[in-house]
Structures are given as C-alpha cells and as structure tokens.
Amino acid sequence: MSTISLAPRMSRFKPSPSQLVAARVRELRAEGRDIISFTNGEPDFPTPEHVKRAAWEAMERNETKYTNVEGILPLREAIREKFSRENNLDYRTDEILVGAGAKQVIFDALMATVSQGDEVVIPAPYWTSYPDMVLLAGGQPEIVTCSQNNGFKMRPEDLEEAITPQTKWLMFSSPSNPCGACYTRDELKAIADVLLRHPHVWIMTDDIYEHFLFDGREFATIAEVEPKLKERTLTINGVSKVYAMTGWRIGYAGGPKPLIQAMRSIQSQSTAGPSAISQAAALAALAGPQDFVAERNRLMQERRDVLVGELNACEGLSCDTPEGAMYVFCSVAGTIGKRTPDGKTIENDTDFALYLLDHAGVAVVQGAGYGLSPYIRASFPIPIETLREGGRRIREACAALT
Numbered sequence: 002m003s004t005i006s007l008a009p010r011m012s013r014f015k016p017s018p019s020q021l022v023a024a025r026v027r028e029l030r031a032e033g034r035d036i037i038s039f040t041n042g043e044p045d046f047p048t049p050e051h052v053k054r055a056a057w058e059a060m061e062r063n064e065t066k067y068t069n070v071e072g073i074l075p076l077r078e079a080i081r082e083k084f085s086r087e088n089n090l091d092y093r094t095d096e097i098l099v100g101a102g103a104k105q106v107i108f109d110a111l112m113a114t115v116s117q118g119d120e121v122v123i124p125a126p127y128w129t130s131y132p133d134m135v136l137l138a139g140g141q142p143e144i145v146t147c148s149q150n151n152g153f154k155m156r157p158e159d160l161e162e163a164i165t166p167q168t169k170w171l172m173f174s175s176p177s178n179p180c181g182a183c184y185t186r187d188e189l190k191a192i193a194d195v196l197l198r199h200p201h202v203w204i205m206t207d208d209i210y211e212h213f214l215f216d217g218r219e220f221a222t223i224a225e226v227e228p229k230l231k232e233r234t235l236t237i238n239g240v241s242k243v244y245a246m247t248g249w250r251i252g253y254a255g256g257p258k259p260l261i262q263a264m265r266s267i268q269s270q271s272t273a274g275p276s277a278i279s280q281a282a283a284l285a286a287l288a289g290p291q292d293f294v295a296e297r298n299r300l301m302q303e304r305r306d307v308l309v310g311e312l313n314a315c316e317g318l319s320c321d322t323p324e325g326a327m328y329v330f331c332s333v334a335g336t337i338g339k340r341t342p343d344g345k346t347i348e349n350d351t352d353f354a355l356y357l358l359d360h361a362g363v364a365v366v367q368g369a370g371y372g373l374s375p376y377i378r379a380s381f382p383i384p385i386e387t388l389r390e391g392g393r394r395i396r397e398a399c400a401a402l403t
Contacts, residue, residue, distance in 0.1 A: 013136035022354070026364045037391040038364040039308075039379035042178065043247040044327070046297055046382075048282070052244060055285030056278050064281060068274040071265045072099025072253070076280050079287040080253050083238075087211075089225045090236060092255040098264050099283075101275045103209050103239040103252030105268070107172075108134055110205060110235055110254070113263035115140040119169040124155040125372030126330060128178045128207070132372070140169065144372055149321065149332065153180040153373075157191045164199050171196065174207035175222075176214060179371045179378040180330035181305075181323020183214060186221045193227035204234040209252075210326040212243035212294050215302040218324060232257055242327070243294055244286040251275055251283040301327065304381040304388060311392025312379065315399040329379045330368065337375055339402035347402065350375040361398040363391050 026038045059065075071077070077094040084090040100106040107130075115121065115138040123131050124145045132142035145163050147153045160171065176183040184192070196202055204223055211220050224234040239252030254261070268274075305322070308329050312320050317335030333353045340346050341360065347353050351367040354377055358364050368376030381388060 010137060013133070015133065022358075022364055022366050025358070029358075034362060036358070036362050036364055037387060037394065039381075039383070039391060040364050040366050041380050041382060042327070044242060044245045044297070044301075044382040045384070046245040048245050048249070049286065049289070049293065051289050052246065052282045052285045055289075056282040059278055059281035064277055066277060068277050068280060070269045070274045071261070072097070072275060073277070073280050073284075076284045076287075077253075079284050080255070083287050084236070084255050088208075088222050088236070090222070090231070090255060093258070096258050096261055097253060097255050098261050098268070099251065099253045099275055099280065100268060101250045101252070101272050102241065103207065103237050103254075104130060105272065106237050106239075106252045106254045106264070107131075107205065107207070108137075109264035109267045109271075110256075110260070111135060111138040111140070111170075112267050113260070114203070115169055118167060120165060120167045121170045121172055122160065122163045122168060122202075123372075124159075124173050126153060126177070126180050126368065126376070127372050128174060129370050131172055141167075143168070146373065147182075152321070152324075153177065153182040153330065154184060154188060155192065157195045160192060160195045161198075164195075164202060166201070168199070168202050170203050170205050172205040172207070174209065176210040176323075176325025178210065178326055179328045179366070179368075181326040181328055183218060183324040183326075184221070186219075186226050189221055189223050189226040193223055193230055196230060197227070200233075202233075204230060206234065206236055208236060208238045209242055211238060213298055213301050213327060214325040215298070215305060216324070235260060240283045240286045243297060246279075246282065246286065249276070249279040249282055251279050301382065304383065304385060305329070307385050307388045308379060308381040308392065311388065312395065314392070315396045317399050317402065318395075327380050327382050329381065330371075330373075331377050331379060333368075333375050333377055336399065336402055342401050350377055353377065357395060357398055360401070361394040363394050363398070 022040045029036050077097045117139045119140040120143045121135045122143045124147050135142045145159045147155050224231040235256040237254045241247045312331050320331035336347050354367040365377040365379045368374045
C-alpha cells in the first residue's frame with residue numbers, strides 16, 4: 002500500500018505537547034488508571050446560564066446559517082464596546098475580526114503577513130503554538146529567553162538585542178501561558194519605548210487571560226499604554242477563559258483595517274465565518290452581566306495559592322507565585338540527576354513529567370514544550386481537594402527519588 006508524500010512544511014512544526022499529554026491521560030484513564038491531570042488549559046466553571054440561553058434562543062430563531070466571514074455585526078459592535086470599556090481602545094467595527102478561537106486569529110495574522118525570511122520575536126517561556134505557527138507561515142522564530150530571576154519577563158534590553166532589519170512581529174501574552182507573568186504598565190511602557198525606535202516591527206499581544214489577574218493587579222495592554230503603537234498593534238482576545246467557553250471556539254482581534262482585511266481574506270479561504278450559534282453566545286457573554294467575573298478570579302487565586310504551596314513543599318521543586326492566568330511554572334532542577342525507584346535517571350524535565358505520570362498518576366507538561374527547561378507546567382483550574390491530592394502524590398514521588 003502506498004503512502005502519501007507529506008509536504009516539507011510538516012517538518013517545521015510539532016504537535017502541541019499539552020495536547021499529547023492530554024491524549025495520553027485519556028488513554029490511561031480508559032485503561033482504568035486513576036490519573037490526576039494538571040494539564041488542562043481551560044476553566045472548570047460552567048458556561049454562564051444566560052450565555053447558554055442565548056445560544057438556544059438563536060437556534061429557536063433559526064439563526065443557523067453562514068455568517069459574514071469577519072463575524073456578525075452585533076458581535077463586532079459588542080467587541081468594540083468591550084475594547085472601549087475595559088481597555089480604553091477605540092476600534093471601528095471594520096477593524097475587528099472574529100475567528101474560530103484566538104488561535105485561528107493568530108494564524109490568520111501570521112499567514113497574512115509573514116514571508117520567507119521574516120523574523121518573529123517570541124519571549125520564552127511561550128505558548129507552545131507560537132513558534133510552530135510562525136514556522137508554518139514561513140518565518141523564523143527568534144526566541145528571547147526570560148529567566149525566572151526576571152519573573153519570566155522580557156527586559157527592554159533583551160528586546161532591543163533581538164530586533165533585526167528582518168523582524169516583522171513581536172508576539173507575546175500577558176498574563177502568560179505557561180508562567181502567569183503579567184507585565185505592569187511601567188514594564189509595558191519600557192517595552193513600547195524600544196518598539197518606538199523600530200517602526201518596522203509590529204506587535205501581536207495575546208490578552209486571552211486578561212481577567213485572571215491576582216493580588217489586586219491591574220491589567221494593561223500595550224496599545225493602551227502607548228497609543229502611538231496602536232496603528233501597528235494587533236490586540237487579540239476571546240471568550241474562552243473567563244466565560245468558560247473553550248469549546249464554543251470564538252476569538253477576536255482589533256487592529257488596523259488593512260491588516261484586518263488581509264486576515265479576513267485568509268479566513269475566507271480557510272474556515273469562513275465562525276459558528277453562528279457560538280457567535281450568538283459570545284455576544285451574550287460580552288454584552289451581558291459581568292458580575293461573576295470577580296468571583297471566578299477570586300476562586301482561581303485561591304486555587305493558585307494551594308497549588309503553589311503544594312509544589313514548594315516537594316523536595317527538588319521550586320516555583321514562584323504566578324501573577325495571573327491559570328498555571329504554575331515550576332522548576333524541577335532539584336530532581337535532575339536523581340534516580341527513580343526502578344533505577345532510571347531523571348535527565349530532564351520530560352523524564353520528570355513521565356515519571357510523575359507513571360509513578361504517581363499525575364499529569365503535567367514538560368517545560369521543554371514551552372521553550373524553557375528544566376520546568377513543568379501545572380494548571381490549577383481544578384477543585385481544591387484534587388489539587389491537594391495531586392500535591393500529595395507529587396510530594397511522595399519526589400521523596401522516592403534518590
């Protein structure tokens with residue numbers, strides 16, 4: 002039987018490590034194993050009732066047909082209002098695009114703008130998909146390593162050194178997946194000052210974790226902090242996280258009209274418009290009551306504190322307290338070189354993650370998948386009793402290393 006010849010582009014990127022781990026967890030659970038998964042990139046809250054009701058009512062009205070590629074006008078108007086209300090950003094509706102998740106919006110932007118030889122600066126640790134999407138578009142990721150000593154944040158001098166005449170984009174998230182780092186207004190202004198000196202560099206900011214921000218911190222986005230950058234900034238967000246709508250697949254972006262039009266063209270020949278029903282739900286989420294947001298943030302902070310405490314009580318592990326998002330990025334440097342009860346040596350963070358899965362029944366994601374080792378990412382949108390049980394298992398597994 003012959004096999005199809007794959008395109009050379011397939012060698013440029015790899016499957017998402019978090020999705021691979023999640024698939025392995027499902028397999029083990031299907032075999033009857035008791036697995037606690039700290040890999041989830043989604044809240045365990047339910048989608049709000051008024052959002053679900055809006056989807057049902059849209060179906061009752063038979064609003065089940067194709068929509069405009071860029072998204073329905075009422076939803077884009079609600080997004081425009083959201084940007085104005087929460088971010089002090091003024092976009093027209095023709096400067097807004099709705100896609101099937103923020104991931105598609107990022108893909109649209111890269112495919113519309115990146116040519117062979119273009120460079121995209123990405124701070125590490127990064128969301129796993131960023132470099133691979135750049136590679137798929139034909140560009141070259143330029144990774145800026147951001148150490149734990151600097152709070153996993155990119156310093157202005159790091160950015161200055163990374164920019165070349167070939168740099169097309171700076172792309173980053175704040176709060177960050179996987180480490181929860183969140184740039185303050187002053188830190189963003191310092192980054193913006195560098196970018197003002199390099200007018201050929203565009204900025205893609207992924208604000209999807211905007212509403213999961215802890216310890217009284219205030220959110221800021223770069224085009225708000227430095228309005229002079231707005232005309233070369235793509236501000237990306239979505240309804241997946243705080244509204245617990247990951248499966249509804251709605252993301253959006255605001256940016257300069259020529260860029261949005263180019264992204265629309267890419268989307269028109271890939272997926273076309275997002276789901277009509279999901280757009281009706283997203284409209285209700287953005288335009289409806291927001292009183293539950295603070296409570297969800299409070300619960301996330303409480304869970305964060307539990308998981309940080311559990312991990313820091315484990316021999317060989319060390320983690321800072323994340324400032325936002327849903328993840329702890331934990332150093333496992335103290336376990337490297339140790340031996341497992343069955344005689345294997347822990348040589349890197351991948352070995353440690355596999356050891357936890359096999360020995361303790363706890364799933365985490367290795368830091369190598371996020372561009373920085375030796376770390377693991379553990380997510381905390383999980384009931385507190387499960388966080389404590391997972392912590393107990395990890396603590397016993399670490400104590401068993403010699």
